[in-house]
Amino acid sequence: MNKKTEISCAEYPDVKLRMIKEDEIEMLRIWKNNNADSFFYTKEISPDQQLKWYEGYISRDNDFMLAVYYQENLVGCIGFRILEDKLIDIYNVILGVEGFASKGIMARTMEMLTTYLAGNYEFDITAKVLITNKAINWYKKNGFSIAEEKEDYYLILYDKSFLKNNLQIKTVQRI
Numbered sequence: 001m002n003k004k005t006e007i008s009c010a011e012y013p014d015v016k017l018r019m020i021k022e023d024e025i026e027m028l029r030i031w032k033n034n035n036a037d038s039f040f041y042t043k044e045i046s047p048d049q050q051l052k053w054y055e056g057y058i059s060r061d062n063d064f065m066l067a068v069y070y071q072e073n074l075v076g077c078i079g080f081r082i083l084e085d086k087l088i089d090i091y092n093v094i095l096g097v098e099g100f101a102s103k104g105i106m107a108r109t110m111e112m113l114t115t116y117l118a119g120n121y122e123f124d125i126t127a128k129v130l131i132t133n134k135a136i137n138w139y140k141k142n143g144f145s146i147a148e149e150k151e152d153y154y155l156i157l158y159d160k161s162f163l164k165n166n167l168q169i170k171t172v173q174r175i
């Protein structure tokens with residue numbers, strides 16, 4: 001995996017996960033600001049801050065942000081990072097474009113990513129969800145369960161036996 005990888009699978013041909021490019025970060029910034037209540041960082045992010053984040057992101061080897069494309073429309077994002085060489089943290093999961101919500105695009109996205117991760121890393125796959133965020137129910141439907149309850153968030157763990165479809169994941173490199 002590098003910052004030019006694209007993940008796809010034959011089973012869900014409409015969904016492509018592409019490492020973000022600089023010209024997509026403004027869209028991500030808007031979505032993040034629109035959904036600030038769902039995340040730990042709740043302040044408005046400016047274009048300058050977003051660019052600084054991107055420059056830092058590009059320099060980090062174990063941090064990956066994927067743009068979610070559905071029928072070639074940019075509709076969302078999903079990130080993962082490898083923490084302390086032993087744990088995967090899925091983060092920044094957003095369906096950004098209203099008209100594409102509740103169609104199962106993000107469920108397919110999560111299944112594609114977890115299939116890829118389970119096939120390439122032995123690490124636990126986790127995420128952190130604010131206790132106030134109803135998205136916890138979405139995570140539960142998509143293979144996660146609560147591992148720990150902290151003061152303001154749940155640490156959730158993906159059950160790899162949830163992967164029953166055996167997706168044929170393909171990765172290609174953007175030129």
Ligand SMILES: CC(C)(COP(=O)(O)OP(=O)(O)OC[C@H]1O[C@@H](n2cnc3c(N)ncnc32)[C@H](O)[C@@H]1OP(=O)(O)O)[C@@H](O)C(=O)NCCC(=O)NCCS
Nearest residue numbers: 035038093094095101102103104105106107128129135138
């Ligand atoms: C969490 C989030 C990414 C889910 O996106 P979504 O578009 O609603 O996700 P999905 O389409 O996969 O699932 C939503 C619904 O579609 C339904 N659905 C419809 N067609 C489906 C299909 N083919 N396959 C799976 N589910 C389908 C699901 O059953 C689900 O129903 P529910 O609302 O009754 O639970 C989105 O709500 C979001 O961006 N939230 C704000 C940000 C956030 O909280 N992120 C998580 C931070 S920890």
